[in-house]
Amino acid sequence: MKSVLSYTIKVGLTTLLIPVPLTLAIGLTYIKYMTITATRSWSFNFNVKYVDTIVLTLIFGVTLFFTTRHVLKLGLSNRDMKIRIALRTTSLTLFIFAFYYLVVSAPDTVTNFLLTIVPTVIIGLLSIWFYKLRPVIVDEQAEVESAIDHSL
Numbered sequence: 001m002k003s004v005l006s007y008t009i010k011v012g013l014t015t016l017l018i019p020v021p022l023t024l025a026i027g028l029t030y031i032k033y034m035t036i037t038a039t040r041s042w043s044f045n046f047n048v049k050y051v052d053t054i055v056l057t058l059i060f061g062v063t064l065f066f067t068t069r070h071v072l073k074l075g076l077s078n079r080d081m082k083i084r085i086a087l088r089t090t091s092l093t094l095f096i097f098a099f100y101y102l103v104v105s106a107p108d109t110v111t112n113f114l115l116t117i118v119p120t121v122i123i124g125l126l127s128i129w130f131y132k133l134r135p136v137i138v139d140e141q142a143e144v145e146s147a148i149d150h151s152l
Contacts, residue, residue: 003133004068011127012061016054019119023048027115052105052116056097060124063092068133078133086128090121 027046034042067088071081094117101113 004065004072007068007131007133008061008065010131011064011124012057014127014131015060015120015124016057018123020048020050020053022119022123023053023115026119046111046115048112048115049105052101053120055100056093056117056120059096059100060089060093060120063096064089064124064128067092072133081133082129085133086125089128090125093124094121 027048064085067085071084071088074081074084076084097117101116105113
């Protein structure tokens, strides 16, 4: 449980702190590119709501926590665990956040939705892949013997 919680906190904080500057860099790069290639009568507007990024990261963290707990109980290899954790966490996060975005931020454009979700999901997937997850061996007999040894 302790390793799952620390893993979730590491991935969650990385997913919260990196995507906003990355999103702003993508938007500013697009604006610079459009000033070079577009005519004088173009306009581009984007805004990143930090609340949406926080909600997306919270959804990502909660689904990551429960998915990791579930996958660790299956006893898979490390590579299979990470693949299953990444797929389940990403799909659940996208589904829940899309529902949240339609209900709460309905007037926003698809561009703002993509600028919010794409960098966050990419950073989240990279964080899942690169941070180490130490599988917990769930062996009740070993836990009992360990508890007996420590009490002596």
